[in-house]
Amino acid sequence: MDFNSSSLFSSAHHLLTYGLDGSPIYADQFTRLNRDVYERAIELCNSHGTTAEEEAELCLGLLVAFAATIYDNGCKQQYIQNVLDRSWEVLPKLSPSLLKVRLLTYCYSEFYDESLAREAHTIINIWNKNELTLEQAEIVEELKRFEENQYPWEEVTVE
Template sequence: MDSNSSSLFSLAHHLLTYGLDGSPIYADQFARLNRDVYERAIELYNTRGTTVEEEAELCLGLLVAFAATIYDNGSKQEYVQNVLDRSWEVLPKLSPSLLKVRLLTYCYGEFYDESLAKEAHEIINTWNREELTLEQAEIVEELKDFEENQYPWEEVEE
């Protein structure tokens, strides 16, 4: 099950970043990737991790998948809320880690509770800034993006 949730996260993350490297976006590939991510998320939605880390990885993969996909069977927001509820159960049990920062960040990205961002920053501040892994640097940037643009689908007048 652990490889399924990691695979879902990787696939959903690929969808979120599709085309950001400057490569062309093809409609058929984009639609297929969206469908694959959404279908895999629905398949894994009712499963549970056997450990705290597996449950956290599953919640993370599901949150990223639902955020990344354009599909909605009419229950997507209910799914997201249920995954957030599962995340609240698992977050206090997780040790400070990249996984915890990722889950905090994507939970924050759903409803912008400042305490989530604060906890993520507390963990990030323990990392050596000179030796960040690619994954650490990516989540630092993603958290920053969420914090700077809390209304991504709305035009905010200043």
Template sequence: MDSLFSLAHRLLTYGLDGSPIYVDEFTRLNREVYEQALELYGTRGKTVESEAELCLGLLAAFAATIYDNGHKQQYIQQVLDRSWEVLPKLPASLLKVQLLVYCYSEVYDEELASQAHDIIATWNKADLTLEQVDIIEELKSFEENQYPYEVIE
């Protein structure tokens, strides 16, 4: 599950560091992420945390991939439904913020962003981990650009 999120995150950030993007690598990574997401889609986590990690990985994977077997939006909605069940059970943590942010990126419900900001406000700014910095930046990006694939005039 963690590897799915890591792969999806790698795909989402592919080339952002200024390195060249190779079509064969991009295609291979897309296929690998999408196939792994479909494989894990029907599974459930045994604990609240493992279910949250699974939902996070699936949301990131579906957001990152260009593939769609015609049911992708249905899969996303079902993962969101599972996320609504698990979010109230999660303690305030990096995992909860990550799941809130990825859910927010799908539905743009301000309450989700607000909950993420409330948890982030409790973090010691001097001791942020790379993962914390990344999710803060992702939340900011989603909030600033709620329509990434549309031109707004």
């Protein structure tokens, strides 16, 4: 499978949403997609974009890929930290855009720094709410989910 940063994002996003539309989940397909996405993310970790936008797209694809995959070669957290470090370098260079909101959102999902969510909301607030694209509406919902559940793998009980 040939991947670039946008196809990595696309495949990783598909993996994150696999079966949410009510379609059946096939273990062999899920496992294969997981492996392909994880292996390609590892391969792309040492790649860099030639522009701020390309670097941001690559960082976004890597963060989504690592969030979506079940595999860990023992170094996954180091890879994620490396991508976060790269993201801090590129975020100030990006204009307010869907790409920046996506990258802010996925950086936020890694360690829940409220300043990242605030910056994403600042950009979202300038969008025309009545004319959101599918991608804009989707990232608004993803950010909301991350903000509402900062412990997605934990069961939280209220006493």
